[in-house]
Amino acid sequence: MFSADDSVEINGQKVQATRSVTIGKSLGAILVLLIGYAASTALLRALRRLATGRLGVSEASANIWWRWSYVFVIALLVIFALNLVKIPLTVFAFLGGALAIGIGFGTQNLLKNLISGVMLLVERPLKVGDFVQVGGISGTVSSIGLRSSVVRAGDGIETLIPNSTFVESAVTNWTYSNRRIRRKIAIGVAYGSPPREVCNLLLAEAERHGVVLKEPPPRVLFSNFGADALEFELEYWLDIGEADSVLVASDLRHMIDGALAKAGIELPFPQRDVHLQQDEPLQIEVRRGPSGRAADSF
Structure with a gap:
């Protein structure tokens, strides 16, 4: 098919040798690749089953390591097959030059994401199951x-995010060191309501909820004198792996609404007091119209 010159140094002297790539060698390399591919795939699958079944490794983590091991094994197979059938890597030197530069530019982003994926596996700033926020997207990492x-x-x-984004951008990992997160609910009650009683009531409802963590304990803050209400904030902690924060917030609002109604504490609605100021008393006259009916005049 084609040949390439390969130099070997023997006893301090360079010996020039010519190696050719024939159809037989190429078929032999393909055969080695196919056999190696089948054997390595079966071995990696067996190791994955062993890791998940006996070693207690999660399915998601096992899949991640299986993918990276698969790529590494395929690369080794290619090099091994070429050396086994005596095809030197130098025969591919003709692919250099402009073609290599073009491929380099075309695969720049691909290589950047691959290297970033390796960094994520080594440094582990995030893992499968973590709750993250990146680029305006919040959710749970389902696969790497x-x-x-x-x-x-x-x-x-489900959103596919390039691995380089996690390395180059600011990422908020809500479960980096632990899976506890703090949530809060804003509540307003009508003016005239006893603040201390409201705080105790809100705290009791949070402690009564079965999913709200006991430690750290929930707390209630009297946050502000609002335009229409006395404003409070209920802060509580959840295990994000076991609780749906949106559903828990909805449950707490139902519980708080019932408890406030039972205690006779009203929830306010927007209202305005209008004060009319006059330098002189407002004069009101009642006149009789043409039809004989009285008409008001101000």
Whole structure:
């Protein structure tokens, strides 16, 4: 098919040798690749089953390592097959020059994401199951792939995010060191309501909820004298891996509404007091119209 010159140094002297690539060698390399591919795939799958079944490794983590091991094994197989059939790597030197530069530019982003994926696996700033926020997207990391990772939002929408984004951008990992997060609910009650009683009532409802964590304990803050209400904030902690924060907030609002109604504490509505100031008393006259009916005049 084609040949290439390969130099070998023997006893301090360079010996020039010519190696040719024949159809037989090429078929032999393909055969080695196919056999190696089948054997390595079966071995990696067996190791993955062993890791998940006996070693207690999660399915998601096992899949991540399986993908990266698969790429590494395929690369080794290619090099091994070429050396086994005596095809030197120098025969591919003709692919250099302009073609290599073009491929380099075309695969720049791909290589950047691949390297970023390796950094994510080594440094582990995030892992499968973490709740992250990046670029305006919030959700749970469902998989970390070779080029991109998948973040699943609370509404079920899955977004593929390039791995380089997690390395180059600011990422908020809500579960980096632990899975506890703090949430809060704003409540307003009518003026004239006893603030201390409101605080105790809100705190009791939070402690009564079965999903709200006991430690750190919930707390209630008298946050402000609002335009229409006395404003309070109920702060509580959840285990994000076991609780749906949106559902818990809805449950607490139902519980608080019932408790306030039972205690006779009103929830306010927007209202305004209008004060009319006059330098002189307002004069009101009642006149009789042409039809004989009285007409008001101001």
